[in-house]
Structure formats: structure tokens, C-alpha cells
Amino acid sequence: MRLSSICAAIAVMAIAATPAKADPPRVVATIAPLHSLVASVMAGVGEPYLLLPGPLSPHDFALAPSDVRRIAGADLVVWIGAPLESFLVKPLDGAAERQLALLDVPALDALPFGASGQDGDGAGLDPHIWLDPVRAIAIVTAVQERLSQIDPDNAATYRANAAALIVRLARLDEAIRARLQPVASEPFIAFHDAYGYFSRRYGLQPAGYFASDPQRRPGARTIARLAALVRDGTVSCAFAEPQF
Ligand SMILES: [Zn+2]
Incomplete structure (x- = not known):
């Protein structure tokens, strides 16, 4: 009798000491390079959903009904912004807390087309931010901060994953510079x-x-x-x- 109540007490303590394992946040990333960065930050917690797999180009894409449902049910949608994924403007309208539009993040320092001295046609902000490893580092930081806000229980994991990824991206930046010089x-x-x-x-x-x-x-x-x-x-x- 006594032993069983001790066991019960230990079981209760064990449950109380283990934080409730909540479901991982439901995260959608639009294009493969973004998905790769988000997946690395979420490693060990969950897996983001890739909206545009394989050769699909965001320059020419329409949402299927299943995509619309997935976006509506997402805790966070990570996208570049309206100049690239115009198909997300309507589904994410009024959902500021459930989206991270990277062109709006000041640290990303988005520039208009033509800022590199080329004849841009005034088409607005150049969305191709992920092709710059230094901006990719800023993407990782923004994703880590937002994930930590919506899922504070796993903030330490997000921070550690982001720190490791940033080291790799900084090495990549150096390697590309040396190779192209x-x-x-x-x-x-x-x-x-x-x-x-x-x-x-x-x-x-x-x-x-x-x-x-x-x-x-x-x-x-x-x-x-x-x-x-x-x-x-x-x-x-x-x-x-x-x-x-
Ligand atoms: Zn493009």
C-alpha cells in the first residue's frame, strides 16, 4: 500500500518535472532555399512544409486548395514578400502575427532592382536576397527570433541551431569570396x-x-x-x- 503510494507520488513528480511536449509549430516556407534555412533552425523540434517543391518557380505559381488550407492553419509562414510570392498577399492579408515577410525585415537591407548598377526597370524591391550568404545570416536570425517568440519552450534549441548555421554561412561567404576573387x-x-x-x-x-x-x-x-x-x-x- 505504502510502496504503491510512493510510486504514485514519484510518477506525479516525474510528470510535473517534464514540460508538456507540445506539438511543434506548424511552419510553412515558400521556396527551397528558405525551407533549408528554416529546417536547420527547427532541427530537433519539427519540420517546416515546403510550399514550392522542386522546379516550381515562385515567379509563376498559383495556390492549390490544399495549399490555401495549409497556409490558413500555419502558425508561421516564412516568405520573401509580395514582389516574389504575389500569390500569398491575399491569403496572408491581416495575418501579421502568423507571417514573416523577409523583405520587410530591416536587417535584410532589401534593395531595388538595379541597385548593383544594372539597368533595373523600376519593378520595385529585388527579392533574390537568399543568394547573398550575409543576408542569409540575417534570415536565420529573423527566423530564430520569430520561432522563439511563437514557441518559447524550444527557444534554446532554435538559438543553438541558428548559431551553428550562422558559423557555416560565414564560412561559405569566405569560401565564395576566395573562389570568385x-x-x-x-x-x-x-x-x-x-x-x-x-x-x-x-x-x-x-x-x-x-x-x-x-x-x-x-x-x-x-x-x-x-x-x-x-x-x-x-x-x-x-x-x-x-x-x-
Ligand atoms: Zn528570380
Whole structure:
């Protein structure tokens, strides 16, 4: 009798000492690079859902009904912002506490297209922030802070994961800088205007793009201008983007 009541008391104490294991927060990340960063911060707690898997481009995407339900039920949606994922503007309208739009985070220092000296077409903020490892560090910090707010029980895990990831991203930044330094002065062309932040970070010389928006066909004038750059030897390297 006495032994069983001691056992019961120990069992109660054990339950009281173990924090209730709540469900992990339901987190949605839009594109694969963001998902990768968010998944690393959430490691050991939960797994974010990737909204645009594989080759799907956010430049041309429409939400399926199942996506709409998932967004409505999410504790947090991590996205770049309206210039990239315009399909999220309506579903997230009025849901400020359930979303993290990275272009709105001051530490991300979002810039307009053309800020790298290229002829931007005034289309607003350049969304390609994840291609700059230093901005990726700012993304990790913003994600960690927001996750810690909505899920304080796991804040220590988020902080530790973020710190480890930031060390890796800082090493990546150094490695890219060292690798590109010998070719930094070589002008290049790329299919769409995605490399402004990357080029600024590493002092590269983008000579032009076929299009700002990969969904828009380049005009004859643009193609003629870029072809001339290749012909006269200004440009020796052209990057294709076969996914478009
Ligand atoms: Zn793009």
C-alpha cells in the first residue's frame, strides 16, 4: 500500500518535472532555399512544409486548395514578400502575427532592382536576397527570433541551431569570396536579373540580363544588345537557367 503510494507520488513528480511536449509549430516556407534555412533552425523540434517543391518557380505559381488550407492553419509562414510570392498577399492579408515577410525585415537591407548598377526597370524591391550568404545570416536570425517568440519552450534549441548555421554561412561567404576573387572583374550575362545582391557582395561585374522577370520574354533590342557584348568580347561567360 505504502510502496504503491510512493510510486504514485514519484510518477506525479516525474510528470510535473517534464514540460508538456507540445506539438511543434506548424511552419510553412515558400521556396527551397528558405525551407533549408528554416529546417536547420527547427532541427530537433519539427519540420517546416515546403510550399514550392522542386522546379516550381515562385515567379509563376498559383495556390492549390490544399495549399490555401495549409497556409490558413500555419502558425508561421516564412516568405520573401509580395514582389516574389504575389500569390500569398491575399491569403496572408491581416495575418501579421502568423507571417514573416523577409523583405520587410530591416536587417535584410532589401534593395531595388538595379541597385548593383544594372539597368533595373523600376519593378520595385529585388527579392533574390537568399543568394547573398550575409543576408542569409540575417534570415536565420529573423527566423530564430520569430520561432522563439511563437514557441518559447524550444527557444534554446532554435538559438543553438541558428548559431551553428550562422558559423557555416560565414564560412561559405569566405569560401565564395576566395573562389570568385580571381574572376571578379570578368563581365558576365545571366538569363534573369537574380544576381544583384550576389554581385554586390563579391564585387562581380554583371553586364546584363535577358529579363528582369523570367516569365517575360526578352525584347529584340535586349537580345541584340547582349549578343553584341558577346561578339565584341566584352562578355566571355553567359549563365543559362534551364528551369525557365
Ligand atoms: Zn528570380
